[in-house]
Amino acid sequence: MSNAKEAILGRIREALTDVPEDENLQTQRNYRQEGTLGRQQVVDLFAERVAEYKAKVSRIPREEKITASIRDACHQRAVEKLVIPEGFPSDWLPEGFTFIRDSADDLVSHHELDQTDGVVTTCALGVAETGTIILDAGAGQGRRALTLIPDYHLCIVREEQIVELIPEAFDHFEQKVSQEGAPITMISGPSATSDIELNRVEGVHGPRILDVLIIGNE
Structure with missing residues (x-):
C-alpha cells in the first residue's frame, strides 16, 4: 500500500x-x-452518449461481421500496427495488418507500445447513462498500459454487456474487486483535458482517438 493511501x-x-x-x-x-x-x-442510449464524447460508434448486427468491421475501422484511421491483448479472439482479426500479441509471458514494452498505431480490445461492461466503457483486465482487455499509451483504441462491446446505471456496474464488479483486486479502468470517450486557458487538449493521459464497435444479437 502506498504511503499516501495509508496516511489517508x-x-x-x-x-x-x-x-x-x-x-x-x-x-x-x-x-x-x-x-x-x-x-x-x-443500447441506444449508450451509443448516443459514447458518441457525445467525440468517439466514433458503429453498430454491428451480429458477430459474424466483426472481422470486416475491425478492418474497416483500421482502414478509416489509417492504422496498420496494433497491439492485441491476451485472450482476444484470433478469428476476429482481419488479414493485411500487423498484430502484436501482449501476454503475461511476453509483455510489450512501453517503448514498443508507443511505436504502435493503436490497440484493439474487448471490454467488461458499458454504462448507458454516462457512456462509459469499463475494463477489468480480463481476457481480451489486457493490462492498463495497453489502453493508456497507444494513440488509438478500438473497443468491442457486446449489447448484453451494457447496463443502464453506474450503481449497476459497481454491483457487477464488487466481488471481483474485493476478492481478486482486479484493476478497474473507466473510459468515457477519448482522453481529453483543458489547459489553463480552457483550450481542449486530447491524448494527454490516454488514447487521442476512440472507436467503439457494438455487437448486436440479431
Whole structure:
C-alpha cells in the first residue's frame, strides 16, 4: 500500500475513534440503483452518449461481421500496427495488418507500445447513462498500459454487456474487486483535458482517438 493511501486511511480511523461501535454508520443510498429502460433503449442510449464524447460508434448486427468491421475501422484511421491483448479472439482479426500479441509471458514494452498505431480490445461492461466503457483486465482487455499509451483504441462491446446505471456496474464488479483486486479502468470517450486557458487538449493521459464497435444479437 502506498504511503499516501495509508496516511489517508489513518486519518479516517483517527476521526472515527470516538464513534460508538454499535452506532449505525450505514450510508443512505437514495439514488437510483436499478435501471428502468428496455434493453434496446439502454443500447441506444449508450451509443448516443459514447458518441457525445467525440468517439466514433458503429453498430454491428451480429458477430459474424466483426472481422470486416475491425478492418474497416483500421482502414478509416489509417492504422496498420496494433497491439492485441491476451485472450482476444484470433478469428476476429482481419488479414493485411500487423498484430502484436501482449501476454503475461511476453509483455510489450512501453517503448514498443508507443511505436504502435493503436490497440484493439474487448471490454467488461458499458454504462448507458454516462457512456462509459469499463475494463477489468480480463481476457481480451489486457493490462492498463495497453489502453493508456497507444494513440488509438478500438473497443468491442457486446449489447448484453451494457447496463443502464453506474450503481449497476459497481454491483457487477464488487466481488471481483474485493476478492481478486482486479484493476478497474473507466473510459468515457477519448482522453481529453483543458489547459489553463480552457483550450481542449486530447491524448494527454490516454488514447487521442476512440472507436467503439457494438455487437448486436440479431
